[in-house]
Amino acid sequence: MAYVLIIDDDEDFALAAQMVLVSHGHEVDIRTTTKNAIVNMERRPPDLVILDVMFPEDASAGFALARRMRHFSSRLADIPILLLTAVNSRFPLGFTERDLDDEWLPGDGFLEKPTDLGTLTMRVSTMLAPQSRLPEATQRGSHASSPDTSNRTLPEEAVGDPDKPTKIP
Amino acid sequence: METPKTNSEATYRIPLPTQEQALEGSTEPSTAGPLPEHLLLGNVFWFCKLRWAVIVILTVFGALSFLPGLFPRLGLRSPCYWPLATAGTLAAANMFFISQPGRRARGGDPFSGRVSLWSQITLDLLVLTAVVHCAGLRETSVHSAYLFHIVLACIFFSRTQSLLVTVMACALFSACIMAENTGALHASSVYASLASSRPSTLPNMRFIHGAVSTQLIWLVVWYLASHLSAMVRTRDSELAQTNQRLTAAQQERTRHLLLTTHELKAPFAAIHANTQLLANGYCGALPDKALEVVLRIGARSRRLGHEIQDMLQLANLSAPSQRDQPSTDIDLRDVLAWCVEQAQARAQERSVPLEYVPTSGPIRIRAVEDHLKMLFINLLTNAVNYSYGGGTVTLSCRPASCTTGLLVAVRDHGIGIHPDKLPRVFDEYYRTDEAVQHCRESTGLGLAIVHHIAQAHGLSVSVTSRLKEGTEFRVEFPNHMHKEPSSA
Numbered sequence: 001m002a003y004v005l006i007i008d009d010d011e012d013f014a015l016a017a018q019m020v021l022v023s024h025g026h027e028v029d030i031r032t033t034t035k036n037a038i039v040n041m042e043r044r045p046p047d048l049v050i051l052d053v054m055f056p057e058d059a060s061a062g063f064a065l066a067r068r069m070r071h072f073s074s075r076l077a078d079i080p081i082l083l084l085t086a087v088n089s090r091f092p093l094g095f096t097e098r099d100l101d102d103e104w105l106p107g108d109g110f111l112e113k114p115t116d117l118g119t120l121t122m123r124v125s126t127m128l129a130p131q132s133r134l135p136e137a138t139q140r141g142s143h144a145s146s147p148d149t150s151n152r153t154l155p156e157e158a159v160g161d162p163d164k165p166t167k168i169p
Numbered sequence: 170m171e172t173p174k175t176n177s178e179a180t181y182r183i184p185l186p187t188q189e190q191a192l193e194g195s196t197e198p199s200t201a202g203p204l205p206e207h208l209l210l211g212n213v214f215w216f217c218k219l220r221w222a223v224i225v226i227l228t229v230f231g232a233l234s235f236l237p238g239l240f241p242r243l244g245l246r247s248p249c250y251w252p253l254a255t256a257g258t259l260a261a262a263n264m265f266f267i268s269q270p271g272r273r274a275r276g277g278d279p280f281s282g283r284v285s286l287w288s289q290i291t292l293d294l295l296v297l298t299a300v301v302h303c304a305g306l307r308e309t310s311v312h313s314a315y316l317f318h319i320v321l322a323c324i325f326f327s328r329t330q331s332l333l334v335t336v337m338a339c340a341l342f343s344a345c346i347m348a349e350n351t352g353a354l355h356a357s358s359v360y361a362s363l364a365s366s367r368p369s370t371l372p373n374m375r376f377i378h379g380a381v382s383t384q385l386i387w388l389v390v391w392y393l394a395s396h397l398s399a400m401v402r403t404r405d406s407e408l409a410q411t412n413q414r415l416t417a418a419q420q421e422r423t424r425h426l427l428l429t430t431h432e433l434k435a436p437f438a439a440i441h442a443n444t445q446l447l448a449n450g451y452c453g454a455l456p457d458k459a460l461e462v463v464l465r466i467g468a469r470s471r472r473l474g475h476e477i478q479d480m481l482q483l484a485n486l487s488a489p490s491q492r493d494q495p496s497t498d499i500d501l502r503d504v505l506a507w508c509v510e511q512a513q514a515r516a517q518e519r520s521v522p523l524e525y526v527p528t529s530g531p532i533r534i535r536a537v538e539d540h541l542k543m544l545f546i547n548l549l550t551n552a553v554n555y556s557y558g559g560g561t562v563t564l565s566c567r568p569a570s571c572t573t574g575l576l577v578a579v580r581d582h583g584i585g586i587h588p589d590k591l592p593r594v595f596d597e598y599y600r601t602d603e604a605v606q607h608c609r610e611s612t613g614l615g616l617a618i619v620h621h622i623a624q625a626h627g628l629s630v631s632v633t634s635r636l637k638e639g640t641e642f643r644v645e646f647p648n649h650m651h652k653e654p655s656s657a
Contacts, residue, residue, distance in 0.1 A: 012439035016446050023451060054431045059424075086434035086474075087427055113438035114474050117445045 002047035002128045003027045007037040007065065008084070009055050013113070017050065020117045021124060033057075034065040041069075041076055048128055050120075051107070053085040063105060070106040080127045081106065084120075086113040212325060213266060213285045220263050220293075227256040246361045251303040255296055262292050286325060290318060290334055298341040305358030306349055307376050312342055312383065319387055323394035331398075335391040339384045346380055426485050433477045440470040472610050479614035482543060483597070486621040501532040501566065501646075504541050505577070509564060511542075512549035521556045521581075523549070525564040532566065532575065534650045536626055544622040545577070547615040548642050552581035554608040555640070575646040583607075586634040594632065595620040626650070 004026045008014040011032055018028040029046070031037035034055060041049075049069070053062035062083065069076040083100075100107045109123055231252030234240050240247035269285055297314055304311045315338040322334035348354040444467030446452055448460060455463065509525045516523040545564075552562040560582030567576055584607050586594060593599050598613040605611075619642075623630045627647055634640035 010435050010439050013435070013442050016439070016442035019446055019451050054428070059428060059431075086431045086438055113434060114441035114471055115438070117442055117449070 001025045001027060003029075003044070004048045004050065004124065005037065005040065005046035006030045006050045007034060007062070008032065008050070008052035010052070017117065017120060020121055024121055024125075026124070034061045037065065038068070041079075042073075045075055045079060048080050048082065048124060050082045050084055050124070053083055054087065066106045067104075070102065080108040082109040082111065082123060082127060083107040084111045084113060084115070210285075213269075213289070216286070216289050217263050217267050220259055220289075224256045224259050224263070227252040227259070231256065241361065244361055245359050249359065251299070255300055255303075259296060262289070290322060291337070294318060294334075294337055294341055298345050301342070302345050302349070302354060303357055303359075305360060306345060306356065308358050308360055315342060316387060316390060319391050320394050323391060323398045328395045328399055331391060331395045335387060339387060342380070342384065346377065350377075422485065426481055430478060430481050433481075434474050437470045437474040437477070441467055441474070444470065468609065472612070475610065476612040476614070479612045479618065483614055483618055483621065486540075486543075486618060486625070496535045496537055498533060498535055499538050499541070501534050501541070501575070501577075502527050504538060505545060505564060505566060508542055508545040508549055511546050512553060515550055516553045516562065519553055519556065520558045521553045522559070522561045523553065523564070524561055528566055534575070534646060536650055540622045540626065544619050544628075544644070545579070547619050548579040548644075551611070551615050552579050552583070552640070552642070554611050555604060556581045556583035560639070574648045574650060577644045577646070578641055580639065580641040582639040585636040585638055585640055586632070587636055588634075591632060591634060595630075 004021055006014045006017055006028060008017075008030070009032050011030065014030045014032070018030055021028045029040065031040055037049075051062050051066060053060070055061040058064070062085070066081050066083070069079060069081065071077075083105075100110060109127055111120060111123060231249055234245070234247045234249035234252070240249075266285055266289060294315070297311075297318070300314075301309075301312045306312070319331070319335050319338060322331040326334065345354070349356045444463050447455060447463045448467060505525060506527060509523060513523055549562065549564065556562055562582075563578075563580045565578050565580070568574070584603050586601060587603075590601050594601075595616045597617040600611060600613040619630060622628070623644065627650075629645040629647075631643045631645075632640060633643075
């Protein structure tokens, strides 16, 4: 089980993500402002941060927080960051996973909203794998408690991971 | 704005726009004043460089006058001390003017660009008057050099200031004539034969008439040069303001687009996420009918998210500011690879293989990169959406006919389009019944975006289709956009 912190001003989305991640055995907290998130993280560093980029008070608060974690806090520097935002690279000033850069746009993964919660869970598990080092049995146990979702998918939803690196033939 | 204190009442009043902000939208041309300080400072150095050239000429002239026999053979007086004295004065002045920016950097008392230019022009006029006197007021045309100063003043200063320079030049020239004619100054000349042949104290009416008409010509030159300079400066200022407004509008629009996209898409992302909770049983099992409704809500919210993005893209493309987007040199091969990468996720969702065979060499074109990405992503997404499962979508790029530079084609093996409906597929929100039945996710705006971008760049887009077999969209790049032949 890992401790995941969701930092997102959209509480409706964050609660849904929290419910799914909790059902997969993670402990999940939500912070709706980056200021509260910093206080929370200094008190208890999470194993993974799911970070929104644009906040009402500052459209780039997510970037600022990610840079602060990476470059100005030795305690938080190694925490994996999964960026999650409704903006994508199809707009000028938009960005995608390819734009992640340790100096300017630090992060370990990127997902675009709306995202499939299954994809989110899978991405969280992948990113936690090196850090969590949980026995497989524990993981299986926690997964066993989650509802059976094998036959219930939204029509035309993502089957694969949209952010998986593409091999161009 | 009052400083807010914790737990105390605070007031904020929206500040009134400054005069500059209020005039931002005004189309009135600005008046032509002098050049801005930073440009004047740049010209201080330019003047100094010019002065070094004059110093070298005077020094060489003075030094040659000491060569035995050279000047007398040319009919010139020998030796000449005044060129060396003048060169020395100018060199000292130049050293002083050049040292000013250094003093400014060290925190000393600096000359502003304007003061420095005025000091230089005044000194130059005084030195020139001395040279005119020494070289020979009547026998030489050195006084024509006053014109250089007048024209330069017209370029760098306002009309009033350049008039002042012209009046200074006339006054110094007249003073020199008066001084020589009244005997206050003994007339001199570079010519050996004329220096002592004519008594300088006698008034020469012909020369005075000539001097007066010369000064009238200077005034006419001032009028023409300052008028032209003012016109050019006004136009330059207008262009700079327009450019500034366009850049600001473009930046504001891009920022607004980004914020609007986020604000509109985020709620649908939340709805979509919560419908997944219900549909996937995280909140308990749902009756079949309720599940069906929830699935419909989820699908619709996802589609709305896409629609919002497409609508905003289209609105952005239609904005006048987009027409002025700067083109850059890009490798079309990279753009196409990027688009394929972006469309790959959607292709995997729909089990549609996506094939792209890149050309062996780079394909250099000049265009707006963001626009091309939008165009090809929309064509590829469209092809994937309307393909049958397992039907391959192929993206190819090859040199076209002699009249066009390049041809990029996106071919699918999908539902196809009825011939009667082909002319309407680029209309906004138009979707054929077959398209709606096959894929509800499409917004009907993708091809309208393609249409807008193609028109903006002068690209030729054509579509060929056969019902239930597939469709091919072809984008032809004209020769002038294509920088070099591609090796396909």
